Structure formats: C-alpha cells, structure tokens
Amino acid sequence: MAKLVDANNLKTWQAQEVVLKPNEACVFIVDGRIGDILTEKVVGNIAGGFNRFIGEMMGVTAKDRRLLFAMTGPADIAIPFAGHMPNGTKVNGFANLRVQLRNEDIPKLLNMFANSAPVLDRRRLAEVLHNELMMRVINPSLAECEDDTMLRSSAFQDKFEMRAEVELRATLTTLGFTMLKAFITANQTDSEKLTELQAQLTAASNTEGAHAEALMERIAIREAATLRRIECEVNVAKAEAAGKVTVELESELKELRKDEARWEAELRRDEGKLDLKLKESSHKTEQAMALFEQVQANKRERINQQMEHQNQRMDKQNELQMKMMEMAAENDALTPEVMQEFLRQQTAQKAIDGPGNEPEASAEKPNEYLCDKCSKPVMSGWNACPHCGIIL
Amino acid sequence: MSQMPAVPIEVLPYVRGIQLVLSRYEGYTKGKRREADKLIRDEIKRAGTRARNHITNIQDVAFKSSNLSIAKAAKLATTKIDSLIEDVDKSITGMNHAFFSGSRSAKVSDLKKLIKHDHDAIEMVTKAINIANSAEHALSSSKPDQEIINLIQQCQQMITSCQGFFNSRNKILGGLRQKQK
Numbered sequence: 313m314a315k316l317v318d319a320n321n322l323k324t325w326q327a328q329e330v331v332l333k334p335n336e337a338c339v340f341i342v343d344g345r346i347g348d349i350l351t352e353k354v355v356g357n358i359a360g361g362f363n364r365f366i367g368e369m370m371g372v373t374a375k376d377r378r379l380l381f382a383m384t385g386p387a388d389i390a391i392p393f394a395g396h397m398p399n400g401t402k403v404n405g406f407a408n409l410r411v412q413l414r415n416e417d418i419p420k421l422l423n424m425f426a427n428s429a430p431v432l433d434r435r436r437l438a439e440v441l442h443n444e445l446m447m448r449v450i451n452p453s454l455a456e457c458e459d460d461t462m463l464r465s466s467a468f469q470d471k472f473e474m475r476a477e478v479e480l481r482a483t484l485t486t487l488g489f490t491m492l493k494a495f496i497t498a499n500q501t502d503s504e505k506l507t508e509l510q511a512q513l514t515a516a517s518n519t520e521g522a523h524a525e526a527l528m529e530r531i532a533i534r535e536a537a538t539l540r541r542i543e544c545e546v547n548v549a550k551a552e553a554a555g556k557v558t559v560e561l562e563s564e565l566k567e568l569r570k571d572e573a574r575w576e577a578e579l580r581r582d583e584g585k586l587d588l589k590l591k592e593s594s595h596k597t598e599q600a601m602a603l604f605e606q607v608q609a610n611k612r613e614r615i616n617q618q619m620e621h622q623n624q625r626m627d628k629q630n631e632l633q634m635k636m637m638e639m640a641a642e643n644d645a646l647t648p649e650v651m652q653e654f655l656r657q658q659t660a661q662k663a664i665d666g667p668g669n670e671p672e673a674s675a676e677k678p679n680e681y682l683c684d685k686c687s688k689p690v691m692s693g694w695n696a697c698p699h700c701g702i703i704l
Numbered sequence: 705m706s707q708m709p710a711v712p713i714e715v716l717p718y719v720r721g722i723q724l725v726l727s728r729y730e731g732y733t734k735g736k737r738r739e740a741d742k743l744i745r746d747e748i749k750r751a752g753t754r755a756r757n758h759i760t761n762i763q764d765v766a767f768k769s770s771n772l773s774i775a776k777a778a779k780l781a782t783t784k785i786d787s788l789i790e791d792v793d794k795s796i797t798g799m800n801h802a803f804f805s806g807s808r809s810a811k812v813s814d815l816k817k818l819i820k821h822d823h824d825a826i827e828m829v830t831k832a833i834n835i836a837n838s839a840e841h842a843l844s845s846s847k848p849d850q851e852i853i854n855l856i857q858q859c860q861q862m863i864t865s866c867q868g869f870f871n872s873r874n875k876i877l878g879g880l881r882q883k884q885k
Contacts, residue, residue, distance in 0.1 A: 334794055384793070414753070414789075474767045474775050481764070492786050 313387055313437065314413070314421050316430035319359040319377035327361030329354065335385040339418050341378040346419045351384065380421060386412045386492055391438045391445055395454045401501045403454055403463065407445055409476065410493035411437075411484060420488030440487075441480065448479040453496070460504050472496050593696040593703065600694050629661060715816045718823035725826055732815050741877075744822045748792045748870065751829040755859060756785040758836035762843050762856065774843070777853045781836075781860040788829075788867045796874045814876060821873035828866035835859040 322328060331354050332338055338355065340347035357364065358379065367373040389411060394404040413421070424432055424440075453472045457463050476494035484491055500508065633654060640646040680689045686700040696703055715731070722729045726743050730736055763778035839855035 386790075412786075414749075415793075416753075470776065470779075471772070474763065474772075474779060477760075477779075478764045478767050481760070490786075492783075 313434065314380065314382040314418070314424075314432040316422075316425045317379040317381065318430075319379050322359035323365075324360030325362055325365075327357040327364070328359045329356045330358050331355075335383055337382050337384050337413075337415050337418055339380040339382070341376075341380060341419075341422075342374045343376050346422075349415050349418060351415055380418060380425075382413050382418045382421060384413050384415060384418075386410050387434060389434050389438050389441070390497075391442050393442075393446055393450045395446070395451055397454050397457050397459070397463070397501075399459060401460065401503055403457075403498050403501055405496065405498035407450060407472075407476070407496050408494065409441070409445075409480075409491060411489040411491050413488055414490055417485075417488035417490065420486065424487050437487075437489075441483065444480065444483055445476070449476045450496070460501055460507075463498055463501070469495050589703075593701070596695045597698045597701075600691065601698050604691065604698075629658075633658065712812050712816055715819040718819050721823050722819075722826055725830065729822075731819055740822075744826070745792050745795065748825060748829050748866065749789050751826075751833055752785050752789045752792070752863070752866075755829070755832045755836040755863065756782055756789075758833070758840045759785065759856065759859065762836075762840050762852070765843060771849065774849055774852055774856070777856045777860075781856050781863070784860050784863050784867075785832075788863050788870070791867055792870060795870070796877050817876050818873060821869050821876065825866050825869040825873065828862050828869060832859050832862035832866065835862060 330338065332351050334352050337349055337351040339349050359377070364373060387410070389409045390406040391409065392404070393407055394402065396402055421432065428436075449472065453468070453475060454463075456471070457468060462468055473494040477491050480491060637646060637654070640650055679692050681692060682688065683690050683697040683699060683702070683704070685702050686697060688697070688699045690697055690699075690704065694704055719729065719731045722744075726747055729740055729743050732740050759778050759781045763775050763782065766772070766774035766778060835855055836859045839852055839859060842852045842855055
C-alpha cells in the first residue's frame with residue numbers, strides 16, 4: 313500500500329525515472345520537509361545519475377531525500393475476529409474495511425513509518441487496527457446482537473459500518489486513511505450449523521421421500537403402461553381373432569347367403585312352377601267341373617225329360633186305362649178278370665217303365681271312382697280332385 | 705489578470721465566476737489547458753472533501769446520540785461524495801501537451817462547453833459545501849431531525865448534480881481524442 317524509500321541509498325550512474333499512474337502517488341520529503349505530492353506524471357531524475365553525483369560532491373543537492381510512494385486506490389482490509397454474543401454463541405469471521413489514501417493525506421503515512429519498517433501492506437494495517445477494532449467496534453456490536461437472525465440482518469451491518477467509521481476515524485485519519493466501507497463477514501455459528509444440519513437432514517428426508525414418491529409414481533406409471541400394453545395386446549389379439557372369425561363367418565355367411573339366394577331362386581322357380589301347375593290344374597278342374605256341371609245338367613234335363621215323358625206316358629196310360637175302364641164299365645164288361653188283366657198289364661207296364669232309369673245309371677257308373685284323399689267321387693280323366701285339389 | 709486570447713467572449717462571465725474560487729484559472733488557453741483541468745479537478749476534490757467532513761461530523765454525532773435516521777442519511781451522502789471524488793480522481797485528463805495531438809483540434813464550441821461545465825460543477829459542489837455546513841449548523845442548533853435530513857439530502861442531490869456535470873465534461877474531453885469522421 314505504501315513504501316518509504318530513502319533516495320540517498322540509490323546510487324546508480326544512470327538517472328532513475330518513475331512513471332506515476334493515476335492510482336499511484338509520490339511524496340517528496342526533502343531535508344525533513346514534505347515537498348510535492350505527484351501523481352499521473354513521469355518523474356525523471358528521481359535518484360542516482362551522474363549529475364546528481366556531481367551535485368552531491370559539490371554539496372548543492374539536498375542532504376536527505378526520501379520518497380514516499382503510495383497506492384491511492386481503495387484497499388480492502390480483512391481483519392479476523394472472534395467474539396461471543398450475549399447468548400454465549402461464539403462468532404468468528406472477518407471484519408472487512410475498505411480504506412483509501414487520498415493524495416493530500418499521503419504524508420500522514422509518516423506517522424505509520426515513524427517507529428516501524430518503512431513498508432505498509434494490508435497485513436500490517438490489519439495488525440495495527442486489530443485491537444482497536446475488536447474493542448471499540450466488534451465487541452460492542454456483538455454485545456447488541458441478540459441472536460443469529462440479528463447477526464445476519466442489514467441493520468446489524470449498517471450499525472457496524474457506522475460504528476466502525478465513528479470509532480476508527482481518529483486512528484485512520486491519523487494514518488492518512490479514509491474509510492469508505494465497512495462490513496462484517498461472520499462465519500457460521502454453532503446454532504446456525506445445528507440449524508443447517510437440521511435443515512439438511514430435513515431436506516435429505518424430504519429428498520428421499522420425494523425420490524421414493526417419484527419412484528413409486530414411476531413404478532405405478534410403468535405398471536399402468538405394462539397393463540395397458542398387455543390389455544392392448546389382448547385387445548389386438550381379440551380383434552385379430554374376431555376379425556378372422558368374422559372373415560370366416562362372413563365367407564360362410566356369403567356362402568349361406570349365396571345358397572339362400574339360390575334356394576330362394578329355386579323356391580321361387582318351384583313356386584312359380586307350382587303356381588303354374590295349380591293354375592293349370594285349377595283351370596282343368598274348372599273346365600272339368602264345367603263339363604261335369606254341363607253333363608249333370610244334361611243328365612238332369614234328360615231325367616226330367618224322361619220323367620216327364622214317363623209321367624206323360626203314365627198319364628196317357630192311366631187316362632187310357634181310365635177310359636178303358638169307363639168303356640168297360642159302360643159296356644158292363646168290367647169283370648174281375650178284366651180288372652185282373654188290367655192290373656197285370658199295369659204292373660207289367662210299371663215294370664217296363666221302372667227299370668227304364670236303372671240301365672242308364674249303371675251305364676254311367678264305370679266312369680267314376682273315389683278320390684284317394686277325400687273319398688269323393690271323381691271322373692276318370694280328371695287331373696285333380698275338385699274337392700281337395702290334389703293331383704290325381 | 706492575464707490575457708485569455710483563446711477564451712470566447714460568451715463564456716467570459718463563467719471564467720470570472722470560476723476565478724472567484726480558483727484565481728489561477730484562465731480557461732483553456734493554449735499552453736495552460738492541463739493546468740486548468742488539474743485546477744478544476746483539485747478544486748472539486750477539495751470541495752467534496754470539505755462537504756464530506758461536514759457530513760461526517762453529522763454522522764458521528766447522530767450515531768453517538770443513537771439518531772440512526774440522520775446517521776443513515778449522512779452515510780448515504782458521504783458515500784455519494786466518495787463516489788464523486790473517485791470519479792474526479794480517476795477521470796479522463798486529456799490535458800497533457802498532446803491535448804490536440806489526439807486527432808482533432810478543440811473548437812471554440814468545445815471550449816465554451818468545457819468552461820460552462822467547469823463553472824456548473826464548481827458551483828454545484830460549492831453549494832453542496834454550503835448546504836452541508838447548514839446541516840451541521842442545524843444539528844448543533846437542535847433543529848428538527850427532518851430538517852437536518854432534508855439538508856443532508858439536498859447536499860447529496862448537489863453532489864449528484866456535480867457528478868453529472870463532471871461526467872458530461874469528461875465526455876467532451878473524450879470526444880476531443882478522436883477525429884471527426
């Protein structure tokens with residue numbers, strides 16, 4: 313951070329040159345007096361060189377020349393600490409101080425180098441500030457801290473920073489430093505470790521539980537998937553079997569339908585034939601019936617004519633017999649012999665008239681016979697029975 | 705008073721105003737431009753430090769008296785002042801002998817802008833000092849806390865404005881380093 317160089321010890325033949333960058337500064341202390349403060353500059357002939365040697369020989373140069381170099385950028389100082397909170401919890405960690413050397417304050421570093429080595433680094437500054445920081449800042453701050461929660465709060469940090477600025481300002485100002493920032497970095501306390509362990513165990517348990525649940529869920533999903541796959545395979549097999557059966561049945565059905573169609577066609581053909589036959593037979597029956605009726609009518613007419621002719625003849629005979637009887641009665645010829653003869657002739661006549669109908673009936677008998685089914689008389693030459701309709 | 709041949713007439717009042725604070729300031733006359741830049745930067749740092757000292761005193765007193773609201777406001781203001789000082793300390797110089805060797809020459813309009821920004825930045829930081837002083841005075845006069853906090857916040861606002869003007873000034877200086885295309 314800073315270094316005090318005794319330029320009197322720089323003995324070189326070549327003049328030294330220093331380039332001071334923006335974050336670097338150099339204070340010349342010549343003959344015990346603080347000189348210029350330089351920065352952002354190339355400082356030539358800062359030490360050594362033949363000219364300076366000649367000047368020293370002639371006694372025209374300064375007797376004592378010292379160069380105080382310093383870094384002017386912000387520097388973080390980490391100071392370790394260990395303390396206790398009121399509840400007995402041990403707290404350790406680092407107190408971080410961000411300090412800066414301003415150009416005009418660099419000569420104050422001479423206070424630091426008065427009785428110590430002419431080099432100031434972060435460790436040395438931390439050592440210088442350690443006790444004061446512990447006693448005036450850290451311990452009072454921890455004394456106000458009731459628990460771990462407060463230790464981690466922003467209010468604690470704000471208060472720590474302000475306390476550090478207030479309490480260390482005098483010392484830092486004396487040394488030429490300006491404090492920019494201060495904060496505390498406390499390590500994990502025992503109670504925090506315990507809480508962390510509990511949280512880790514809980515998290516581990518929860519994690520294990522979550523893993524187990526996830527595993528169970530995964531197994532359930534796999535089981536469901538397997539069952540579903542098996543079900544699908546069964547369904548597919550069923551569908552294939554059903555498809556095959558359906559195809560076979562359909563083919564059989566087609567055959568059956570083809571047979572059915574054929575049978576229906578044959579049935580229709582047979583029915584058609586039967587209808588035709590029935591129509592033909594019924595037509596013949598009708599014709600037969602008509603002929604039969606005609607024959608019966610002719611027969612009835614002939615019988616009526618015969619009966620009428622017979623009656624007429626019987627009437628004529630009866631009239632004739634009456635007339636004969638009357639004539640016989642008028643002629644006194646009506647004797648028992650005549651009457652007997654008359655009855656005999658009448659009987660003979662009736663006998664002749666009587667069997668007149670019989671031969672005709674017996675003559676027609678051979679043309680008829682009985683139906684096998686209804687046992688009704690049918691004529692020979694008929695194709696169907698007019699009573700029951702069967703084919704003869 | 706030395707002559708300022710390169711300083712435009714329009715910005716002469718600003719130069720005079722700055723000279724009230726920085727007697728050696730002569731504007732960006734040829735051969736003294738780096739010196740002018742350094743004067744401005746040193747003055748801003750010095751004034752910022754002054755304002756910071758006032759605010760720091762307020763912070764210390766407020767913290768000691770457990771008045772954390774004022775202490776926190778003061779802390780914010782000191783942080784802002786530190787930021788301004790750091791900006792000024794590590795800002796673009798552009799004011800060495802090669803001021804014009806970057807590539808292009810500074811125009812009169814550039815000089816006008818620079819001088820005006822210098823004036824505004826100095827004015828702002830000077831106001832910040834006055835307000836910080838007033839705040840410290842108000843604290844010592846047992847004024848209400850809110851009034852002190854308001855003054856601190858006004859100081860912070862002035863510092864922020866000064867930082868803005870200074871950054872604009874840096875932008876102008878940065879623009880001089882490149883040729884116009």
